[in-house]
Ligand code: NAD
């Protein structure tokens with residue numbers, strides 16, 4: 001039996017592959033892992049690094065999930081019984097500029113994958129959704145709240161969630177975990193894999209890390225007049241290895257999920273931008289110059305999870321604290337200043 005991982009050379013995918021190869025093989029006979037990625041936002045160097053960490057190899061196929069024939073050929077060739085679907089574009093700002101590219105890649109790509117899965121009778125799926133589907137609900141955010149989206153990226157996640165719920169309703173054989181991630185940060189403790197954004201980072205942690213390592217001059221803090229502990233935005237940062245382990249748990253518990261279930265993966269704690277900057281400064285010993293800038297359009301003051309359902313359904317909770325998250329981010333960034 002094989003497990004297909006789309007987007008497996010990306011940030012969250014690569015950490016999940018490592019956890020699958022270590023945790024799963026300790027507990028159950030390991031499944032063969034097949035990664036499909038079009039390398040639009042990642043590099044094959046990741047595969048060497050994963051091998052260094054795990055001492056195991058994976059099958060890698062360069063393909064686009066929107067390409068029906070390529071994906072169909074993979075399902076014809078391998079005995080796949082479940083899929084973790086990470087592949088997608090993820091930059092909110094870019095999605096406003098290139099909405100068609102986002103709808104095509106994230107929505108059409110998922111529909112193509114689901115079509116091939118259905119035709120091969122593979123009906124177990126773990127999907128990368130996002131806390132962005134909660135729109136402007138007030139935190140703590142729980143899975144029964146109404147969903148909405150404010151940008152094309154968020155719309156693609158919401159549309160795919162609706163597609164998955166409809167699919168599961170139409171055919172009770174599907175088991176789907178729709179994991180709503182909060183803010184993944186950190187890196188593997190080896191310092192060998194981590195987040196490697198193209199160009200100027202959009203997200204806070206890679207930006208701060210690149211300022212600390214001297215690649216960028218100064219952080220802009222988007223707003224200091226929110227109703228929060230120090231006026232800056234508060235988010236639920238979660239260690240990428242905790243997140244990866246959440247995927248292992250989701251996969252192991254898919255049989256218990258009938259239909260499609262949305263599940264938050266967060267810590268339940270909020271941290272402000274300035275708390276991040278100060279902790280990063282302390283851990284790295286580097287200066288992190290910043291200036292207060294206007295609020296960023298579309299940002300909310302406070303976003304954090306109610307993480308109870310993941311504990312109840314999957315027996316999972318995050319275990320790594322902010323200190324570890326930043327320590328691991330810094331190790332990765334300082335040992336790989338230019339990324340992969
Ligand atoms: P990433 O860009 O590092 O990884 C995504 C991978 O998918 C990349 O390796 C890219 O090359 C690949 N890919 C993109 N389009 C593809 C296609 N059509 N066919 C094949 N491969 C394709 O991003 P990530 O941070 O690892 O995110 C993984 C998933 O989690 C994405 O779906 C993202 O939307 C979702 N997510 C991410 C975050 C976050 O903050 N990182 C938060 C919530 C949800």
Ligand code: WQD
Pocket residue numbers: 090092129130131132182183184202203204205207219220221222223232233234235273296299303
């Ligand atoms: C965090 C905080 C910013 C950059 C985004 C997506 C979301 C999900 C995760 C995919 C906020 C502040 C940031 C900077 C700053 N991705 N900030 N200066 O916006 O919570 O979530 O990534 O699904 O959909 O929207 O994360 O890291 O961009 O911002 O002050 O240069 O840091 O205002 O308060 P966000 P982020």
